[in-house]
Amino acid sequence: MVHAQDVSLPPRLFPLSLSVEAGQVVHLIGPNGSGKSTLLQLLSGLEMPETGHIAINSQRLGGQTRQTLAQWRGYLMQHQRPAFVMAVFEYLSLVLDSLPRQSLQQMAGSARDEAVNHIASRLAVSDKLHRRIDSLSGGEWQRVRLAGALLQVLPSLNPHACLLLLDEPATGLDVAQQEIIYQEISMMAATYGIAIVMANHDLNRTLVHADKVLLLNQGRLVATGRPGQVLTDRQLSEVFATPLEQVSTVNGPVIMRARTS
Template sequence: MVDAKDLSLAPRLLPISLSVEAGQVVHLIGPNGSGKSTLLELLSGLEVPQSGSVWLQGQPVSGQTRYDLAQVRGYLMQQQRPAFVMVVFEYLNLVLDSVQLATGEIRDKAVADVVSRLAISDKLHRRIDSLSGGEWQRVRLAGVLLQVSKALNPHACLLLLDEPSTGLDVAQQAVIYQEITALAREQEIAIIMANHDLNRTLEHADTVVVLQQGRIVSLGPPKAVLTDRLLSDVFATPLEQVSTANGPVIMRASSS
């Protein structure tokens, strides 16, 4: 599905190789400056690597136009405002029109379903510049979820997310992680996302990639990878995985 070979952009990212299969949810974790966003940019095809290559469904990403890439992958960058003002429904239509997705009742139903699940139905006629940070984040998420919806875009296979829960409250975060899991399981979309919430990674990721200073220091199932020693070393603070009645959680280690 997604294959990166010896991908690098020094000094932000040193040679990295990574393969992700359809329906797999991969979390990138690590301290600020570890290379998470850079890796996503390179995988998206919007940034050119110094060396190495990215292949998506057997085709090289390099040389493809932005339009071609938008047909097969969605990419949610860290929060940013659009260059011009519009209302929410215009923004969502712009996303859909930019990749010439389905029209008519199928499109209307897909939009209605997504905005309902993300609780932004009442925001459709609001100007984007009047939205709070969390509201705008949910609008952006709605757009990228529509872009890779198989009902609208049968060519979609990959979703890249850079800190998708930024600005969201606890309940909204829970909805977003549910949406991500459903997209992977039900539509076989490969998902690669940068994440700061270690407990969400522990619960929702199939695979976790731990980055430090532009290198992969560990990769594998979260419960095996997120050990006390590795987390404490990577984040330079004492952390531990603790068993609870609701399953393991990661927390700051006590000093005693």
């Protein structure tokens, strides 16, 4: 469904290839500056690779309008705030404005409101809808932004959407909020068949929630495969330049800093 062939943008990212199928959750992991955000930017179509190409459902991203890209994929960037102040419901309305007009015209207003209220409730921002975005805490704003990204790819609102790109979606969230976020991501993939590609710093979440992992370092692909194949003690310790190991617990394996004698 999503295919990147030998894409690069030196020196931030060197040639790599990636395929993501419908309903698959792919985690991008690696130290800061390893190329995760650059790869997401290229997959979004907002930046073009120096070499290679990217296609969604066999349609190349190069030359597509921003409106077309918005119909195909949702994209949660890092630390993004609108250029002007508005209420949360106005921000979410801007997301709906980017969706296919034909789809929205065929849907009753009550159905649109129901979709917004459902996502807002799931992410615990229903009571924030009439608040100004500049009054929100960092965690509240992160959940509002994620609500917008989920609405953009919700099939009932946008039947053309097939890809959701997330750049560290759990940033600034407490443990309970993180659990909700990962549940929603898993639901979008399993229930609606949305392909998910996300940058992630929580290796233990990757161990549990990812179907496929790309381990990046200094713009290069070090390893790719299932979590158990990629998140090995040796590879993680080398890439993160600190001793890491998987430890068995009653709740399953956990990655932690290795004890040194």
